Amino acid sequence: MHPLILASSSPRRKELLQFLHVPFQTIHANVDENFDPNLTAEEAVRELAVRKAAAVALEHKDSCVIGADTVVVVDGEFIGKPADRSAAKQTLQILSGRTHYVYTGVAIIQDKNQAVFAEKTEVSFWRLSDEEIEAYLETGEPFDKAGSYGIQGYGSLLVKEITGDYYTVVGLPVSRLARELKAFQRQKL
Ligand SMILES: Cc1cn([C@H]2C[C@H](O)[C@@H](COP(=O)(O)OP(=O)(O)OP(=O)(O)O)O2)c(=O)[nH]c1=O
Numbered sequence: 283m284h285p286l287i288l289a290s291s292s293p294r295r296k297e298l299l300q301f302l303h304v305p306f307q308t309i310h311a312n313v314d315e316n317f318d319p320n321l322t323a324e325e326a327v328r329e330l331a332v333r334k335a336a337a338v339a340l341e342h343k344d345s346c347v348i349g350a351d352t353v354v355v356v357d358g359e360f361i362g363k364p365a366d367r368s369a370a371k372q373t374l375q376i377l378s379g380r381t382h383y384v385y386t387g388v389a390i391i392q393d394k395n396q397a398v399f400a401e402k403t404e405v406s407f408w409r410l411s412d413e414e415i416e417a418y419l420e421t422g423e424p425f426d427k428a429g430s431y432g433i434q435g436y437g438s439l440l441v442k443e444i445t446g447d448y449y450t451v452v453g454l455p456v457s458r459l460a461r462e463l464k465a466f467q468r469q470k471l
Pocket residue numbers: 289290291292294295310311334350351352353354363384426427428429431432433434437451452453
């Protein structure tokens with residue numbers, strides 16, 4: 283058993299956590315991802331991150347468990363992963379030529395101790411033609427990603443500008459996480 287667990291099945295989060303250079307194990311957190319629509323985006327990603335980490339921490343009381351959740355917000359509307367190609371197309375049409383926000387919440391839980399934080403990054407898209415949107419849909423990249431794009435892949439071509447941590451957009455703000463994890467572990471000693 284590893285002392286550190288990533289409660290996620292996201293290959294991106296796994297890759298990013300490797301930057302911390304500490305051994306860890308990944309375990310899928312099977313949780314209900316619905317949340318109260320009256321929550322702010324920050325509250326929602328924090329709550330879902332806690333839900334994911336807590337579900338795994340319950341079964342692994344000696345481990346430090348990390349959970350994360352990402353949502354895209356445009357004009358106050360939450361955008362999660364697309365249900366199908368037409369939903370992805372609609373989302374990309376909405377994001378075209380506009381600025382949106384990506385929120386990632388992270389929870390660190392070990393037994394009864396927990397630390398939670400959220401980061402927000404502002405992302406502006408170029409104005410996209412129908413051809414560009416169709417070509418992007420063809421890559422298959424949008425379908426498992428909040429906001430129907432991946433900034434780390436072909437989606438990089440859609441992005442004009444970002445303000446904030448790039449890794450918040452990819453799904454795990456690693457540099458803040460490294461600091462929060464150290465503080466969490468110090469506090470438990
Ligand atoms: C906006 C954006 C999102 N994403 C991804 C990050 C997340 O994996 C995903 C948002 O969905 P999440 O529900 O946050 O995470 P997940 O279901 O992929 O993984 P798990 O719950 O097991 O941890 O979208 C990118 O990879 N690149 C991007 O540019």
